[in-house]
Amino acid sequence: MCTYKKAVTFSFDDGVESDKRLAELFNKYGLKCSFNLNSGKINGDDVWDCNGFVVKRPDPFDKSIYEGHEICAHGRLHLKPDELDEKELCEEFDEDVRALKKLFNTEICGAAYAFGVYSDKVVSHLKNIGIRFSRTVNSTYNFDIQTDLLRFDPTCSFADPKTFELAEQFLNNESETPQIFYIWGHSYEIDGYNMWDYMENLCKMLSGRDDILYATNSEVFRYFGLID
Ligand SMILES: [Zn+2]
Incomplete structure (x- = not known):
């Protein structure tokens, strides 16, 4: 029997320098995240701009910053999944899962779609290689249990104007059916939009409750019996 009726979980993409501060x-607040990494970009000199902030992949890459959290796949080279043929899907996902598994010495059972895009072909490919859940970027603005985990829609982005209102609703929610507050984002946006205080306030607000399970994506799905 499940003791917890509520869970909070995070999902952050791309594996960039700002992940260290976020982790x-x-x-600090006992929260857990699934970090979606691009294995082929881990040591890359991939640099881009987010509102004036220079986003970089960590160099050197220090995998220890992710300790205690979950590693999920996000595509080896961060290509648009719905534009890939079967061979390219293998290179993008099978190789990604293999590399991350080896690097972190852990099972990889989840993913997030790069650019939030996917197709039925992508979904069935991921299913065939043992991926159990994969996240989109479509906000549900609710906490309901979902059954199609390979098209899993998050509650909202951390930066959504509704996030704190949703957090309030979630904390006060006394539903008897399991509720998951699933928040996604990019850690570089916290730097780019100067949101570290905001993010810390959100973490502080959601943490420290004994009626809430704080766990990674796969731990939450497993706890509520959605995956084995
Ligand atoms: Zn991404």
Whole structure:
């Protein structure tokens, strides 16, 4: 029997330098995240701009920053999944899962779609290689249990104007059916939009409750019996 009726879980994409500070923040508040990484870009000199902030992949890459959290696939090279043929899907996902598994010495059972795009072909490919859940970028603005985990829609982005209102609703929710508050984002946006205080306030607000399970994506799905 499940003791918890509510769970909070995070999902952050791309594996960038700002993940270190974010992971430290999650650790401070006992929160858990699934980090969706691009294995082929881990040591890349991939640089881009987010509102004036220079986003970089960590160099050197320090996998220890992710300790205590979950590693999920996000495509080896962050290509648009719905534009790939079967061979390219293998290179993008099978190789990604293999590389992350080896690097982190852990099972990889989840993913997030790069650019939030997918197709039925992509979904069935991921299913065939043992991926149990994969996240889109479509906000549900609710906490309801979903059954199609390979098209899993998050509650909202951390930066959504509704996030704090949803957090309030979630904390006060006394539903007898399981509720998951699933928040996604990119850690570089926290730097780019100067949102570290905002993010810390959100973490503080959601943490420290004994009626809430704080766990990674796969732990939450497993706890509520959605995956084995
Ligand atoms: Zn991405």
